[in-house]
Structures are given as C-alpha cells and as structure tokens.
Amino acid sequence: MIVRQMEDSIRLIAQHDHARAAGTIVRHWAGVDLIPPPPPEIKGPVWFAVDNHDVGWCKTDESPLYDPETRLPFSFFGITSDEITEIWSESIVTCADFHVFSGYLVSVHFGQLAEAGCRGAPPGALSRLKEFARSQTRRQAEWMKEFSPVEMEMREKATLLLRACDTLSLLTCRAPEISPPAGQIHPLTRCGLNVRPTEEGGLEISPWPLDTDCLELRFPGLTIPGERFESAEDMKDALERAEPGVFVSRVTPLS
Numbered sequence: 001m002i003v004r005q006m007e008d009s010i011r012l013i014a015q016h017d018h019a020r021a022a023g024t025i026v027r028h029w030a031g032v033d034l035i036p037p038p039p040p041e042i043k044g045p046v047w048f049a050v051d052n053h054d055v056g057w058c059k060t061d062e063s064p065l066y067d068p069e070t071r072l073p074f075s076f077f078g079i080t081s082d083e084i085t086e087i088w089s090e091s092i093v094t095c096a097d098f099h100v101f102s103g104y105l106v107s108v109h110f111g112q113l114a115e116a117g118c119r120g121a122p123p124g125a126l127s128r129l130k131e132f133a134r135s136q137t138r139r140q141a142e143w144m145k146e147f148s149p150v151e152m153e154m155r156e157k158a159t160l161l162l163r164a165c166d167t168l169s170l171l172t173c174r175a176p177e178i179s180p181p182a183g184q185i186h187p188l189t190r191c192g193l194n195v196r197p198t199e200e201g202g203l204e205i206s207p208w209p210l211d212t213d214c215l216e217l218r219f220p221g222l223t224i225p226g227e228r229f230e231s232a233e234d235m236k237d238a239l240e241r242a243e244p245g246v247f248v249s250r251v252t253p254l255s
Contacts, residue, residue, distance in 0.1 A: 206254035
C-alpha cells in the first residue's frame with residue numbers, strides 16, 4: 001500500500017493500481033539513450049510484466065494493517081522481509097505463468113530490490129533477503145536458456161524499462177518514501193532521466209521519454225479522514241468512512 005499524508009486526511013493507493021499506471025507509461029515509451037522502447041517481438045511480455053509486477057500485493061492491500069510506530073496503515077516500506085519476499089514471489093510466479101520473459105523481468109526487478117534492502121538490514125532480514133536474491137539468480141539462469149535471440153539481447157534494457165516505469169509511477173502518486181520535495185529536480189541516474197514534482201501534483205521529466213506531449217495518469221484509491229490513529233480500532237473506524245476516488249496526475253516535459 002502507498003500511504004500519503006494530506007492536510008487533514010490520508011490517501012491510500014494499492015500497489016497493483018500503481019503498477020497499472022506504470023503500464024500506461026510503458027505503452028507510451030518512445031525511449032531515451034539508456035532505455036529504448038521494446039521491439040515488437042517482446043512488447044507483450046514486457047507490458048504484462050510492468051502491468052503486473054505488484055500483483056502479489058493484492059491480498060495484502062485488501063485489508064490495510066495498522067502500523068503502531070507511524071500510527072498509519074502499513075506502507076510497502078514497513079513490511080517484514082518474510083512478508084515482502086512472499087509477495088514478490090507471488091508476483092514473479094504470476095508473470096512467469098504468462099510468459100517466461102515476463103517472469104524473468106519481475107524476478108530481476110525484485111532481486112535487485114532485495115540486494116538493495118540488504119544494506120543495513122538486521123541479521124534475520126539480511127539472511128532472508130540474501131537467500132531470496134540467490135534463488136532468483138538461479139531461476140533467471142534457467143529461464144535464459146529458453147530465451148529467443150531478441151529476449152537475450154534486450155533483457156537488461158527491458159529490466160531498466162520496468163524499473164523506470166515503476167519509479168515514475170511511484171513518483172506521480174507521491175510515494176513519500178522516494179519523492180523529493182515539489183520543485184526540486186531529482187536525477188534518476190540508472191534511467192538517465194531528471195524529474196521534478198510540481199506543486200499541482202504532477203511530474204516533469206527530462207529528457208522527454210514518451211510518444212505524447214503529456215500523459216495523464218489516474219490512480220484509484222481511498223481518502224481516509226484523520227491524520228494519525230491511536231489504535232488499530234481507530235484506523236478501522238476511519239477506513240469504514242473512507243471515500244473512494246480517482247487521483248489524477250499529469251506527466252509533462254521538464255523545461
């Protein structure tokens with residue numbers, strides 16, 4: 001769950017809904033120097049991977065849990081290593097069932113996140129994350145034996161494309177754990193992009209990577225009344241009064 005505090009309320013966006021917005025981005029991807037658009041032969045598996053890389057979150061996000069440390073619903077950054085690796089594994093299996101290249105892309109994506117999560121992780125979590133990353137490396141090696149020449153050639157670029165679309169979608173829905181302040185230019189060095197959140201809730205990008213002059217992204221979600229909750233019961237009561245809505249964010253070129 002993406003949890004964003006507003007002035008007098010809390011906005012919740014499910015991980016899978018954020019991923020579907022990433023899927024909108026990938027369908028308009030015209031390319032930048034580091035990340036070309038996917039060739040027609042692999043477009044279907046790439047699109048499916050971007051659309052569904054967070055599908056493992058669906059059950060968890062149906063019933064937001066209370067985080068006593070933040071007094072908010074648990075965000076995707078607040079989950080345990082056992083829970084997150086189980087969620088990642090479900091997403092990988094779902095995508096691999098569609099196409100081996102889809103499964104490979106999502107496996108690499110989460111394997112990289114697991115390796116990044118090892119930095120500063122306590123011993124128990126460190127062990128779990130390392131084992132997950134090792135198991136995915138073995139899995140990827142087996143899948144590569146089935147790749148077509150185009151899939152083999154494009155595997156690293158397609159992995160970067162998934163990462164770029166995922167990051168841009170998280171930034172447009174203002175995931176607080178990774179979002180710079182409005183008006184501040186932030187480099188996405190691995191993607192070769194610069195981004196700047198706007199005061200109006202949009203995102204500006206340079207160099208412009210899309211095939212349209214601007215792109216409007218829509219995120220289904222909930223608005224919960226209140227700022228913090230003293231207990232799980234308080235949060236449950238607020239969730240019962242939550243208002244569903246569709247949050248809109250415009251992606252435009254950075255001048």
